[in-house]
Amino acid sequence: MDAQVLGISVDSVPTLKAFAEKLGGISYPLLADFHPKGAVASKYGVYLDDQGFTARATIVVGKDGIVKWVKVNDLGQQRSDDEIVEAIRQTCG
Numbered sequence: 001m002d003a004q005v006l007g008i009s010v011d012s013v014p015t016l017k018a019f020a021e022k023l024g025g026i027s028y029p030l031l032a033d034f035h036p037k038g039a040v041a042s043k044y045g046v047y048l049d050d051q052g053f054t055a056r057a058t059i060v061v062g063k064d065g066i067v068k069w070v071k072v073n074d075l076g077q078q079r080s081d082d083e084i085v086e087a088i089r090q091t092c093g
Contacts, residue, residue, distance in 0.1 A: 001085070001093070003092070006031055007026065007029070007030040008041070009030065009032065010041065012034045013032045016032055038052075041057075044057070046059070046072065056075055056077070058070070058071045058073070058079055058084055060084070060087050060088055062092050068091035068092055069087040069090075071083065
């Protein structure tokens, strides 16, 4: 689908590295939004200032740099790969 997956977290690089290793590796880049904490997430409106971390959000950004789709899940709720793929097809395909 000519899409790039990125994981972005307010955790530090060493923490993200340990997280990926614990899972046995991750096939996409993990980026640290660590300092200033949540700066990137804030620009997308998903940083929860009062809690000090980001919402569990999936954001599809088109090649034009414009946000095409946003889905925020509850912290314990699993993301739907099918829903994300459909969002990419509908908004960027």
